[in-house]
Amino acid sequence: MVSFRCVRASNLTGPVLVSLRTLKAIDLHRTIQSHLNSDGANSSSSKSEAEDAKFAIRIEDAAGQDFVGSGLRFLSNMEVIGDVGDFALMSFGEGECKIEGNAGHFFCHSLHSGLVILRGHAGDSLCALGASGFVAVYGNVGHRVAVGMQGSELVIRGSVGDYACLGMRSGSVVIGGNAGKDFGQGMVAGTIFLRGDAESISQDVEENRMREPDRLKIGLLMIKAGIKSTGKEFRMFRSIHSE
Amino acid sequence: MRPEDCEPTMTPFRCDALSVRMDPLISTKGSLATLDRTLGSALGAKLTLKSGCFTRLPTDSNPTAEIAETLGPELDRTGCGVVVPAKFGEPSTGLEHMVRRSSNRIVALQPELPIDANALLSASAVELQFFGSPFRSLQANRLARWIPRMPTEISSRGEMRKKIDAIRMLTANECVIGASIVPGSIQDDVRLLLDCGIDYIHLMADAQYAFTASEGNRRLGNPDIMLHQALAVIQDANSSTKLLLSANATTAEQLYAFIDQGAFAVSIDAYVACRIPPAPAPSTDRYASVLSYRTKSATTNQWIAESINKMFEELDDLLAYTTAR
Numbered sequence: 001m002v003s004f005r006c007v008r009a010s011n012l013t014g015p016v017l018v019s020l021r022t023l024k025a026i027d028l029h030r031t032i033q034s035h036l037n038s039d040g041a042n043s044s045s046s047k048s049e050a051e052d053a054k055f056a057i058r059i060e061d062a063a064g065q066d067f068v069g070s071g072l073r074f075l076s077n078m079e080v081i082g083d084v085g086d087f088a089l090m091s092f093g094e095g096e097c098k099i100e101g102n103a104g105h106f107f108c109h110s111l112h113s114g115l116v117i118l119r120g121h122a123g124d125s126l127c128a129l130g131a132s133g134f135v136a137v138y139g140n141v142g143h144r145v146a147v148g149m150q151g152s153e154l155v156i157r158g159s160v161g162d163y164a165c166l167g168m169r170s171g172s173v174v175i176g177g178n179a180g181k182d183f184g185q186g187m188v189a190g191t192i193f194l195r196g197d198a199e200s201i202s203q204d205v206e207e208n209r210m211r212e213p214d215r216l217k218i219g220l221l222m223i224k225a226g227i228k229s230t231g232k233e234f235r236m237f238r239s240i241h242s243e
Numbered sequence: 244m245r246p247e248d249c250e251p252t253m254t255p256f257r258c259d260a261l262s263v264r265m266d267p268l269i270s271t272k273g274s275l276a277t278l279d280r281t282l283g284s285a286l287g288a289k290l291t292l293k294s295g296c297f298t299r300l301p302t303d304s305n306p307t308a309e310i311a312e313t314l315g316p317e318l319d320r321t322g323c324g325v326v327v328p329a330k331f332g333e334p335s336t337g338l339e340h341m342v343r344r345s346s347n348r349i350v351a352l353q354p355e356l357p358i359d360a361n362a363l364l365s366a367s368a369v370e371l372q373f374f375g376s377p378f379r380s381l382q383a384n385r386l387a388r389w390i391p392r393m394p395t396e397i398s399s400r401g402e403m404r405k406k407i408d409a410i411r412m413l414t415a416n417e418c419v420i421g422a423s424i425v426p427g428s429i430q431d432d433v434r435l436l437l438d439c440g441i442d443y444i445h446l447m448a449d450a451q452y453a454f455t456a457s458e459g460n461r462r463l464g465n466p467d468i469m470l471h472q473a474l475a476v477i478q479d480a481n482s483s484t485k486l487l488l489s490a491n492a493t494t495a496e497q498l499y500a501f502i503d504q505g506a507f508a509v510s511i512d513a514y515v516a517c518r519i520p521p522a523p524a525p526s527t528d529r530y531a532s533v534l535s536y537r538t539k540s541a542t543t544n545q546w547i548a549e550s551i552n553k554m555f556e557e558l559d560d561l562l563a564y565t566t567a568r
Contacts, residue, residue, distance in 0.1 A: 105405075
């Protein structure tokens with residue numbers, strides 16, 4: 001069962017539109033409890049139904065508020081109309097989110113899992129320390145994209161700034177445009193697919209020839225991001241430190 | 244000049260302080276004993292360290308299930324804060340027992356790891372570690388020196404402040420936010436953290452608490468100097484930020500001395516690590532050797548709990564009958 005809720009951003013007080021404790025602990029918990037009570041005690045069917053109970057949230061008129069969706073989990077769908085500020089979707093996981101606007105710095109910081117699509121531009125440090133999950137950005141991104149990333153998958157349609165993939169440990173990054181200075185600085189492991197040019201490439205990364213599994217991988221990432229491209233025109237970079 | 248101006252001024256005799264010090268039959272307690280042991284944030288979050296003590300044992304030493312079963316209730320009963328790692332829960336270790344039993348959970352966030360919102364649920368405080376672990380292995384880290392470092396993704400003071408605000412929002416303002424630092428440039432570090440709006444600062448004077456054979460010789464920083472420098476900066480900034488101290492204090496008197504010098508709470512880890520069991524058990528059965536899975540008997544764990552209990556009693560006595568300077 002999916003409960004749908006529409007929230008108008010201008011009606012909410014404070015910078016937090018939705019947080020883990022306020023939504024999950026109160027609303028979601030009540031929903032699960034009501035399912036359990038109405039169907040009788042702890043029968044297996046009611047339990048499974050309660051576990052399937054998820055929320056769909058639509059936030060309208062967002063105007064660059066910070067910390068939107070911080071720590072949200074167990075959402076079936078979240079949609080934001082407008083821009084979001086810094087540290088939006090921090091530690092987000094186990095759900096899908098679409099944002100029809102731009103995002104500030106540290107978007108999807110510590111991403112846990114799930115799928116996020118941003119139709120606008122993003123600021124610095126996109127997907128920093130991302131542990132897992134998938135992020136697609138249709139616009140350009142600022143500096144230090146995927147800094148310290150540890151397993152997430154990131155597709156960027158536009159260009160990225162300086163220090164892209166700084167200290168990246170694991171995961172995949174697809175960059176459809178150009179990259180800035182010191183591309184791949186301090187990268188430990190992971191894979192970067194770059195379509196355009198980089199101002200300067202760090203000595204920590206080297207270009208590798210794409211093999212069939214790599215082509216398959218970038219093709220799947222593109223399909224997941226909803227971008228029509230086979231990925232043939234991309235170059236692949238890996239860390240010289242990775243085994 | 245008038246004649247009365249030339250007379251030496253007499254300091255009034257502090258009979259109340261002296262009576263507290265000299266006469267234990269008087270029920271009035273010293274000012275350190277009546278000190279409010281609650282850490283608070285500007286937004287209403289609170290962490291109460293009733294005994295003025297805390298431990299990093301679950302974070303640094305990964306105790307066995309048997310030790311955790313004994314230590315967990317003892318630490319909870321005495322109101323001791325417990326610093327736990329953000330990721331725990333392996334059933335083979337005793338960490339989960341200890342963490343679940345503790346009501347004063349302080350979740351430590353390492354600078355290079357992502358923040359898991361689920362780990363912050365039901366925590367009383369969040370502690371950002373501003374030092375790096377040279378090795379991934381916990382065992383190897385015991386022998387290593389920790390190095391000061393900023394979180395990986397942070398490149399400016401403003402970003403750090405914003406990240407702290409984000410963590411506050413992540414916990415719905417229900418957690419106290421702290422930071423732990425190791426010897427380095429203490430004054431600069433404390434100044435930075437005060438600017439970032441941290442609620443408390445944890446000074447790690449001796450990182451490994453004498454777990455190794457060389458024990459007390461492995462002092463990495465002088466806790467007295469660290470405390471003095473940090474307090475000076477805090478007073479200079481007119482801030483109410485509190486200081487927690489992890490130092491190589493192996494007796495209740497040393498723990499008391501640090502509280503008397505201005506530490507809000509002190510770590511009991513070095514005290515626990517250096518206890519020697521009573522006569523029938525071999526003297527090698529210290530806490531450190533218990534951790535290496537050589538001994539797991541209930542009696543071994545019992546004397547550790549008893550020694551902690553004794554230490555709290557001694558510390559309580561010292562706090563109760565001594566007035567702060």
